[in-house]
Amino acid sequence: MTTVDLNSVITGDACEVLKNIADSSVNLVYLDPPFFSQKEHELSSRSNGKTYSFNDKFSSKAEYISFISPILKEIRRILTNNGSIFLHCDRYASHYLRMELDEIFGENNFQSEIIWSYKRWSNSKKGLLNAHQNIYFYSKTKNFKFNQFYTDYSPSTNIDQILQERVRNSNGKSEYKKDSKGNIVLTSEKKGVPLSDVWEIPFLNPKAKERCGYPTQKPVKLIQRIIELVTNDGDVVLDPFCGSGTTCVAAKSLNRKFIGIDKNLDAIELSKKRLSEMIISESGVLSKGIDSYIEKNSFENNLLSLLNAIPVQRNKGIDGFIRNDNSLIPIKIQKNSETIDDAIASLENAVCGKDFPIKILIQTNEKHNTNLFEKETDIKIVKYVDLQIKNLLKVV
Ligand SMILES: C[S@@+](CC[C@H](N)C(=O)[O-])C[C@H]1O[C@@H](n2cnc3c(N)ncnc32)[C@H](O)[C@@H]1O
Structure with missing residues (x-):
């Protein structure tokens, strides 16, 4: 051979x-x-x-x-x-x-x-x-x-329970091991899930x-x-x-x-x-793990979930889509650090060349760019309830 x-x-x-x-x-x-x-x-x-x-x-x-x-x-x-x-x-x-x-x-x-x-x-x-x-x-x-x-424990795993040592009792059933004072004994560190x-x-x-x-x-x-x-x-x-x-x-x-x-x-x-x-x-x-791709903060996630919107990750201009009959409506939530003009520009950029019946921007603050005139846009701007209340309070 x-x-x-x-x-x-x-x-x-x-x-x-x-x-x-x-x-x-x-x-x-x-x-x-x-x-x-x-x-x-x-x-x-x-x-x-x-x-x-x-x-x-x-x-x-x-x-x-x-x-x-x-x-x-x-x-x-x-x-x-x-x-x-x-x-x-x-x-x-x-x-x-x-x-x-x-x-x-x-x-x-x-x-x-x-x-x-x-x-x-x-x-x-x-x-x-x-x-x-x-x-x-x-x-x-x-x-x-x-x-x-070994792989990491899932976020839903109760690590506290996993770290508690188990023994078989006289009936052959598994139970937590206890020391002479009746305290639960913890094992040395677990390696993870095989x-x-x-x-x-x-x-x-x-x-x-x-x-x-x-x-x-x-x-x-x-x-x-x-x-x-x-x-x-x-x-x-x-x-x-x-x-x-x-x-x-x-x-x-x-x-x-x-x-x-x-x-x-x-x-x-x-x-x-x-x-x-x-x-x-x-x-x-x-x-980095799949979770590292989730960019939305809890405020954005909650708002999208309230609107029953599909969240969009890794897109600067669109945060989610709302289903409306047979079409998808892009929605953007103005970031804390963003002026309203920048938020509009960023949504406009993201939808450019695509035909959506309506585009929605949720305004969360009143920061503006220094230019005096607001840019014309067909984006529908909805003020977040927090901002509406602040505005109402200004006039009383
Ligand atoms: C599914 S591909 C392999 C792809 C490879 N795992 C990769 O990552 O590039 C199958 C390969 O089997 C080769 N092949 C098919 N019949 C063969 C044979 N009788 N002897 C040797 N190679 C063969 C083909 O040329 C082809 O490159």
Whole structure:
């Protein structure tokens, strides 16, 4: 058997190349194969203008499974005894692939079905918006490597209760442990909630530097999480359908060795380029948390909720939309620091080029710019009740 160089990306058919890899020599295989979407995927790269494509069409499910099955068998052979496979798929064929994995790796070695969920905004078809993909995690044996990760407690968790140590009483029921004086005993600090099998990791946004123009490119952050879960420094990570090389980039960034395989020469060249540049985009949602995107203060939130308005974040000119029959009415709440003229300008700017039947500004103070004449506007200005009362009091 000719062995394959570590830290290399190889052009060739996945199954054929895998046959050249020694038994029990790879710690993790992540694969993102064709999904049986029955589509030809195509995308153009912004940086080099090149069009990348790959074919995901099969004559039948049976043909698809007979394509994947021998690859899964080779993967099992090359995995170390404490190694794991993560198979990425989606609703098109996940149910068939799960059965195939059970068959080859054994039902008892099924560890998790990871739901990779992400936000999407539009849905052209009738039905629920599809916003997740599936990743099956099987180990080769029961004795698999696993690094436990913890996440923060949810804001609704009663941390006080969590920190109270529990014991079993004489009836086998769990109860709070008490010291000799009857005081509840607190545990040493809890680590958090063990990482669950639902992962919210954003898709790469269209402008992300990491985006290389390869169709179905996955985010490096997603693969990094898998690698960190089941491998350590210096371990070998292999991706037999590496596409643009995401897994190799993720492995290299974490000091793991990698092998990437793809039958498409363009994909291999792109992988090599990405490995030499190593661009990994930070995700604000992952590093700062989704709540960091909520910009409204409690006054604005309460007012929007009173008006039954849909709050809008990250927009300077519009704070929310009120539903009126079939149309949406933009609404802005004047900020404390804003003059009324600036608030008008900011709402006008935000609605420019869009056709709204009416635009509403809630005036909360009477600060004006120094110019003597108020700008003409078709924005309807409603004085906040607080301001109306202050004005009424001025005249008594
Ligand atoms: C879903 S894409 C992988 C995308 C990749 N995860 C990324 O982030 O860029 C699937 C890849 O499988 C490759 N492929 C399809 N059939 C193959 C085969 N028999 N052997 C090797 N690669 C194959 C395609 O060229 C394509 O690049």
